[in-house]
Amino acid sequence: MADELHGRYVKAGGAYQRHTDTCPACRNDQSCRPGSALYAAFAQLQDAYLKRLKDRARGDSD
Numbered sequence: 001m002a003d004e005l006h007g008r009y010v011k012a013g014g015a016y017q018r019h020t021d022t023c024p025a026c027r028n029d030q031s032c033r034p035g036s037a038l039y040a041a042f043a044q045l046q047d048a049y050l051k052r053l054k055d056r057a058r059g060d061s062d
Helices: 002-022 034-057
Strands: none
Touching: 002 034
């Protein structure tokens, strides 16, 4: 499960990066609507992944 979460997190980060590479608004620190949605998805998955890592380090299980 964690590997799947990590994969989704990495994929979301890549999608956001590819978008910002081609979006003039996002390149200038002015998020467009699609860019904001991609970033929100990335941030949510990142938070979940980092929480999972912390939980594992403490010995908590899923």
